[in-house]
Amino acid sequence: MRNIVWQILRKNSLLLFILILAIIASIAISVTPPLILQYIVDSLVSGSFSTYPLLIAGIVYFALNAGSGLVDALKETLITVFGQKITHGLRSAMCHRLDDLPAAYFVGHEAGAVTSLFVNDVDTLENLFDSGVVSMIADAFTIFSILAVVFHLSPGLGILLCICLPLLFLLTRYFQKRMLQAQRDNRIAVSRTNELIPETVHNIRTIHTCQQEHYLRQRYGRTIRASFNAMERSNFCDSIYSPIIITSCTVIICLMMTLSVSSPSLQELFGMTVGSVVALIAYVRRIFSPLESIGMEIQNIQSAVAGIGRLKDFFAEPVQERNGTMEPVPASVPLVIDDAAFGYGREKNIFRHISLTVNAGEMVTITGRTGAGKSTLFKLILGLYRPREGQIRIFGCDPCQLPPPLRRQIFGYVEQQFHAISGTIADQISLKDQRVTPEAIEKALRLVGLWDTCCALPQGLATPFRPELFSRGQSQLLSIARAVVLNPQILLFDEITANLDSLTESQVLHALQAAARDRTVLSISHRLYEASGERMIVMNGRES
Template identity: 90%
Template sequence: MRNIFWQTLKKNILLLVVLIAAIIASIAVSVTPPLILQYIVDSLVSGSFSAYPLLTAGILYFALNAGSGLVDALKETLITVFGQKITHGLRSAMCQRLDELPAAYFVSHEAGAVTSLFVNDVDTLENLFDSGVVSMIADAFTIFSILAVVFHLSPGLGILLCLCLPLLFLLTRYFQKRMLQAQRDNRIAVSRTNELIPETVHNIRTIHTCQQEHYLRQRYGRTIRASFDAMERSNFCDSIYSPIIITSCTVIICLMMALSVSSPSLQEIFGMTVGSVVALIAYVRRIFSPLESIGMEIQNIQSAVAGIGRLKDFFAEPIQERKEPEVPDAAA
């Protein structure tokens, strides 16, 4: 599998270069606007400003905010295309491998299991690239870039963020695991309900004859209740997560403001102007989005591990050695 990945990478080196450029542009677009806003606010507060530089800065600020959506869309599109290139190369290699397997493999493996390898497991591997590794690298660099700018503007706030981010990340992972488990329970309950429908239709006469309508009603009620409870748990986690993150963001900003005016030594550490305060508030709000995305991307990587193991087992299957047909002797 590693050889397949590197071969696909060499064939699409231009796509990789464009993808890296798009990731760098996305990070730059997310980091630059607050700095421009800082320049505008500081210029207005100091009173030493000129209309034309401020107008240019304002146009640039709005242009970067408007272009951020286009850059992000380009980045996500390239990541998806890159993942599809990987899966295309993998499926082609699997088809070639399938042609070389002996008949004993098809006797010992059901057709549905082989189809699942080509469809479900390879799709999981695609998620590993487009919603996993590549996206996680991009989000990690975004967080590091924001932290670097924050440390430059206010070392005190940078220290606060470094202390709070691990706790918020653990909180994010906790809620994501709870929501994922609730969604799995819901799918299990829905699948059980779907299994009951054809079973009920097939045995409808027996059910009426034995007067088991109440028993079937209870079975349907249990599965529907299990689905409802699972969705309630997921909705509850989703409803309280965003307020917790917003509250944490507000607490960090308030703590920054309080510490920056509490003593002269802390004022030197936090050392902020009016413009830098505006920029830092924007950075604090921007840093939570990639943090939440990294949690989901870790979950996608974990889900892809099992699929990768099954694909490795498939490529480890012994192939059938083909004998060259014997060419009859012309002299004979």
């Protein structure tokens, strides 16, 4: 993640340079006006002054105060733009990495948690730059600049500020730790709530059927209350911090005035004239203003720190190889499974001792009870997972080491449900793969019997896809067309005739038989086995 941030910084080096100049200009404008005010007041008190220099000084004073707003606006705009550049680059890098993550990552992480990572955690990182660490650095340099001027005007007040500022810094650190813990608790609660949403939507019918609405309400209530309590702790710390800073500012000004007139030695130490008193009061208020801002920025910084931890974990996830090192041998057997065993994560094996050889042009149907691992075996064949024991070979190669561009020319996979992508009807078949030609799309659609249906749409294949354009059976036919469009050598059918009526099932079976011609086929479908009469393998979850 650090390398990615550095690359983004180098890419936006000009913007960063302008931002630094804006911060320097903001600090200079913040420090200069009280010095001009001191000159004006001391000149008026002394009685020996000329009108023209004071007029020029007054004009410069008002110009600087008026210009400070413009410079601050420029600085905040640049900080916002810079933060957006950082987050845009980071999200782009995350999207590229998401495409390289193995299937095991998505099994071990809920969809809501991944979504929260891309949306909430990256947004807090933008807040880190918008009103967080960059502004905090600018405020810190402002404090140091004011301290240098204060020591020059009044060493006594400089010493007094140096005594008070560490105490206020310790107070800031205390609030920082409390708010960090609160932000972490809130992030955890929000992530758990996000995980519950897709789970609820996916199981909504079961929830209503079993009348378990109260159970879901309790689960949502616990996570929402945890988030609310965490934000209450954070808001409480934030609300009392600013009043403490403002009160400290008033106390220091009163103490400065009292000590400066209490004895001649202290008066010499504080070394104040009427003009310097006015300037020092302005500086004291100015030094506490950025300190107050730092207190208000703590919440954004700590929220971002909590999110950065999860972003670091995301970028630390191992990725799969994009360029496979093995090439299939056409003369080899299409599929060989040798004593394979597999289980997800640290769970026990779903199946063991699976051995199977499928020759070219052969159709094999895999059957077994629910949970025996039939669909999981397909995922191993596709190279999404590695077996714990044994090995799998596709044309003599480990499927995990096949180059990704080559996999679609070897495998055609049809799932139980059609998963649409954003785009046109043609995009549903090609998956926006530049290798897929219009002729190949037409051939695939004619094979499954959807060519005339698609051509009858208002814009033909260029019609934006909407689920209501096709029936459930037609959506399955689109899945078959998608699987065969690059003429793969092996087809995998995962119970695609489930939940179809008899007429639609007949159409799908006809399309499957047409697609399976001259190809090696593995299917999880009793109906396809009955129609083809080829070999059947039974999985019992342990040995086969």
